[in-house]
Amino acid sequence: MCTIWRANGEGAIGLSNNTGHSGRKIWAYRRPDGRIGIRNHVLILPTITCATQAAKQAAELVQGAYSFIHQHGCAQVGIDYEQTFRTYYGMGANPNVYGVVVMGLGCETHQARSVYSELQKTGKPVALVSIQDHGGTLQAIAEAAKNAARMVQEASAQMRVECDLAELIVGTECGGSDACSGLSANPVVGRFSDALIDEGGTSILAETTELIGAEHLLAERAVDDHTRKRVFQVIQAMERRAIGMGIDIRTGNPSPGNIKGGLSSLEEKSLGASAKSGTRPLQQLIDYAERPSKRGLVWMDTPGHDIEQMTGMVAGGAQLVLFTTGRGTPTGSPIAPCIKISTNTPIFEKMGDNIDFNAGTVIDGTESIAAAADRLMDEVVAVCNGKWTKSEILKQHDFGIWRIGPTF
Template sequence: MPRYIKVDQKDNIVVALTDLEEGLSIEMDSTNIHIQEHIKAKHKFALKDFDSGDEIIMYGVLVGNATGPIKKGCGITVDNVKHASAAYGSSKEKYHWTPPDISKYKDKTFMGYHRKDGSVGTSNNWLVIPLVFCENRNIDILEGLLVKSLGYGAKKDFAVDVNSLINKYRSGASDEEIYDTPIISSYEEMTENRVFQNIDGIKFLRHDGGCGGTRQDSEMLCRLLAGYIVHANVAGATILSLGCQHAQISILKEAIQEKDPKFSKPLYFIEQQKSGSQQKLIEEAIKHTFVGLAQANQATRKPAPLNKLVLGLECGGSDGFSGISANPSLGYASDLLVALGGTTVLAEFPELNGVEQELINRSKTGALGRKFSQLMDAYSQKATAVGSGFESNPSPGNIKDGLITDAIKSAGAAKKGGSSPITDVLDYGEKVTRPGLNLLCTPGNDVESTTGLAGSGCNVIVFTTGLGTPTGNPVAPVIKVSSNTTLFERMNDIIDVNAGTVINGGDSIESMGEKLLDHIIEVASGTITVKAELKGQHDFIPWKRGVSL
């Protein structure tokens, strides 16, 4: 296994793949380097002597400036480097792309649900949605009444025996005896008793919006909810409205019509202020939902070409290995899918800071490059106005594991988008309509971003992580990919695929990219259920368009 790597020939810092002890002598670019201090795995060290103000280059781009002298072989840290990123403008040259070899995949298909609008779902779900937070309690009631009765719920979970602790406490047990009492047992909840065998799940989209705040937030919520309702993975929906909120039924209907003019799925609206009582509201909602499920149950999986996949590209809880293992592997899988005529979507605009020019150069038209620049500029200005610019994006966990500036984090995060040309640039809530690589303006916040990816039409999401996260989504299966093997082994209950083999030399970027695409096809066909779905992890947080990094 290699112990360090220079990611790009232009780089003047090097990544430690294992802990490097002080005094170690290595050779890089025909130069002998003595490691001057202990360098932890995932962190970086200087390839040359730096003076204050000198540029720090990684992934071939500017990622920071030295804040003081840094000797060759010393660590790159928050104490000696500050965030910096390159300016950007219009594209100066035509972009040329060489697609990867797709001969292995050209005749492959996945088993999906074919919709009347030509899209293909990777799952078949029914949605129950509140138009306003006032209806969340009714959503809770409906979930309690419907999920287990119809044979749904988390497939694998654990039982907690709190009564054992109560009995110990009542018998006068010590704190140590209570701590030593086993209370967790795993179990598997069987799903063979589903009433509707072709419905993969009933999903409940609670949120805290729809009224209060700004009218624009409520209108954006309606556009986002419309994206979920017309989604290829959705068979139909039951909508609960109070009646007086900003997010009116009429606004949602207009948004659905805009996204799918020939919309024909079962859709039921129930307004509490017209129902007469909560009891009648619940009764009406259950009966409508049951009838809709019976209709939606007629759908079955059929073969579909891989170009019907719309793949969301997401990362979160990133570490110093994310940008050299999991993210570029996902980028290669993205390139394969694009070469097959499919669609991929790269989000998280605060984590594209520093690589804007590369993405502008890859845009198929000048108009797309300008739209991307405008969205980035507006986002950056809002963040700066409240004293929290893009440089504030890295979390304590990111920094602890080697991502010490936003530009380092961003340059690695952008690798998820591979190298294919950019065919469209979308704002939050806009629907994906063009094959190829799309850019979608979302926050770096994991759940707000995955919520937006699904709302724009992604029927599968791949989520790379170096630190671990349980994040899932109500409608789009979220495949979790670890950047390192230690994480995969430690949090195997929530991680689906291990890309840490790229670090130890067991896989190349290309071979891991193919493994990822193979896994995506299995998930899209319903033959593999992602860990987040097994855990019932259905995260849904709409972005209110405030500053969220």
């Protein structure tokens, strides 16, 4: 059964294995643009690496404010500039964020004012702070903290409302894969993905580098010829990038940890990774950090790097990430809960500080994939309704953008 807590804390609705809406509900925050957030954060968003330390210090002064460290924002041009800008905007626009304090230096390529102007269109509270304009680091920290404190107090008065699962965008990814990934955790996530899509929700598949060798299976599920062609185009583009560097992409994938975990080839890894997509039609293939325009199964073109792909999906609007692992990883997001799912029971027991959910029961023979997916739906609903994940508790606020051009 999937427990849904109502306003009075009573009542439950079961997880149906049948296609169609079950009427399940979650409790979330309604944003001015109509989307829902399962968290109510205030984000201090640094648009340049020079401002990250000041933003972090401001966030540390205000309970309920979040920020992150990164190395981006200056000496970027062309499509690399555009992708970074799209990621900044997407993080601030993510519905898990109540309000944003955009913080810049003042002379950088990615002007904080530009990001601020775009975020104002979302209707959520937005403030602008410039280290140069405000007279230096200390004054800027004080101004950012002042604005964040005001937003946090406003956010604390907002009530959750009853919402449909159809309004969820869930990102899926695997990191530190092993020989069990394609047999337990990834198929469990795939089964969950099908159930979410049947509710009208959206599931994002990512990691283009880790779909090489399985692309034909996804192309067969494309809803139209354009999407089918795009599948092969993004795979070929990823391979060409590696060839352009004079390397074979298979020299870095599978990783040493993957090989130690029992994976023998990139194709084997890809077949396991693609299991996270479930069985529903592929509706759309979108660019990195782009928001899906269709519901259902969506493929986002990302690298295999865990933090970069998670950042892309969250910037694309994912309120929640399901992260499978066979080797163990602490990775998390500053604004989206990340449910860590172990592929085997030993790693779940060994890294209990980091992993939320054990799908190793499938390998142990004590639970079916369907039963584990039902249990995962319970966990997702609980997290949507406010339960903290291990990465949230440990303040694992990772952030990284996929760079697609040189720094000038």
